[in-house]
Amino acid sequence: MSYDKTIAQAARTELERRRSQAEKTARQNLEGFLSNCPRAKEISRELAKNSAGAARAVLSGGNVHEELEQRKKLGLALREEYEELLKAHGLTRHDIEPRYSCSECRDTGFVDGRMCGCHRALRRSIAYRQLSAGLPLEQCTFQSFLLDYYEGDPAAKKRMKEILDTCRKYAENLRPRSSNLLFWGGTGLGKTHLSLAIANAAIEKGFGVVYGSAQKFALAIEKERFSREDSVGTANSLKECDLLILDDLGVEFSSPYSDAAIYDVVNERLMAERPTIISTNLDPSGLEKRYGERFASRIVGGYALMRFKGRDVRVQKLNR
Numbered sequence: 001m002s003y004d005k006t007i008a009q010a011a012r013t014e015l016e017r018r019r020s021q022a023e024k025t026a027r028q029n030l031e032g033f034l035s036n037c038p039r040a041k042e043i044s045r046e047l048a049k050n051s052a053g054a055a056r057a058v059l060s061g062g063n064v065h066e067e068l069e070q071r072k073k074l075g076l077a078l079r080e081e082y083e084e085l086l087k088a089h090g091l092t093r094h095d096i097e098p099r100y101s102c103s104e105c106r107d108t109g110f111v112d113g114r115m116c117g118c119h120r121a122l123r124r125s126i127a128y129r130q131l132s133a134g135l136p137l138e139q140c141t142f143q144s145f146l147l148d149y150y151e152g153d154p155a156a157k158k159r160m161k162e163i164l165d166t167c168r169k170y171a172e173n174l175r176p177r178s179s180n181l182l183f184w185g186g187t188g189l190g191k192t193h194l195s196l197a198i199a200n201a202a203i204e205k206g207f208g209v210v211y212g213s214a215q216k217f218a219l220a221i222e223k224e225r226f227s228r229e230d231s232v233g234t235a236n237s238l239k240e241c242d243l244l245i246l247d248d249l250g251v252e253f254s255s256p257y258s259d260a261a262i263y264d265v266v267n268e269r270l271m272a273e274r275p276t277i278i279s280t281n282l283d284p285s286g287l288e289k290r291y292g293e294r295f296a297s298r299i300v301g302g303y304a305l306m307r308f309k310g311r312d313v314r315v316q317k318l319n320r
């Protein structure tokens, strides 16, 4: 998966921040310890002298075995004493050595010249965050989904209660191969609210979530088509993220290229069994009209269809 330069740069900056933070903390702890414990400072000097002496002995040739043994013993004793002093100051060796977030690459992002797993994960999460930027995630939770708006219509209220329960369970049991959901119904019935509530729960669980309107993604894909940069970012992120939430499908501008790209995303995720949630105002026959029979049959066959009912919640909120 290739990323555009801003994502690569942001990942490098974050790694650098982690690394220097870990090193700074260790340095501060060490300096604090040494200034409170003159004996530890002395030991550091003696240890340095001891290893310099060992090197001299080796260079001088002759029978150095005995001297080296002695110096080894001295070194061990000094190190032991140092550990004791650390303990007496409520510290361990870990406190005066950098605690990197990733012990594999020590927050450099590379192991033996190859990109570390933590670096790849970081780039992915930055890419997803960029794609999902500006979402009202905090406002849209399961708790804040009010069924009162469906009060006048018992059938709709019952249906929406079922949908709410299903979504809650879906979020609780979310796995890498969870099923796909299609939220279908008119504007303002809570489709976006519930899909954001699922996104919240998924992010909480550490899933790489990409959320956005079909319109936004179609425009990004169309733009990247003509971009000279080696970035196939959006389409790939949509295909590869752990959970994709495609909002408002069917109202995006239509071009054969972006329609094909959206079909491609939906299809590849089905094949790879990666969960997707789509919300749309279109019913299945509307989907067929808009995207063709092949697309509609993929959706009908591969998604749990959930029809939202009731009156426009947004209008009701305004009236209150």
Ligand SMILES: [Zn+2]
Pocket (backbone or CB within 6 Å): 102, 103, 104, 105, 106, 107, 108, 109, 110, 116, 117, 118, 119
């Ligand atoms: Zn790493």
